[in-house]
């Protein structure tokens with residue numbers, strides 16, 4: 001069975017967690033691309049928050065209602081957020097940001113009562129490994145890069161919020177330690193390490209089998 005089919009099966013399983021009337025956070029990436037039609041097909045009365053312009057456009061084209069998450073008028077809490085990941089460790093720590101959307105994805109995940117991660121089986125790893133995606137403030141960029149150390153700018157457009165996308169390439173044993181160091185570095189807007197404590201469930205497709213790991 002192809003990894004694409006696994007992505008679709010994981011996405012379709014997670015779409016069944018969504019209930020009528022919910023405010024739903026939509027992640028970004030090729031796995032989420034399978035979630036959107038599965039959600040639309042349920043024909044529920046939903047409001048959605050998109051984590052990227054690509055997701056917003058695709059969701060709207062499928063008839064999903066997408067709201068802004070900017071400013072003080074936006075809803076402060078979401079019922080559920082569903083997103084993919086680049087790596088999932090045995091303890092539930094995630095590496096995200098392969099698509100450079102990790103800042104908005106983390107904001108949405110943190111605002112959700114339930115954060116569901118959908119992955120094909122290749123995303124399960126023994127331990128998280130570099131690179132760690134970063135979003136950096138353009139102002140003072142050279143100084144921030146010097147503070148971070150082993151980092152490389154990614155040749156991609158800026159984030160929708162104007163951030164510069166880069167990757168930390170240093171090796172690490174403890175994701176919590178590195179996450180704390182990166183979060184404490186002035187000029188780092190956000191990094192792609194997501195703590196297990198943020199994750200409610202991981203839905204993994206392995207062949208035709210769906211495994212749902214509940215982390216809470």
Ligand code: 5RP
Pocket residue numbers: 027028029030031032083084085086095096097098099100101102105
């Ligand atoms: C985007 C992300 C994605 O969720 C992650 O890269 C997984 O993508 P895909 O579902 O295409 O494998 O973090 O910033």
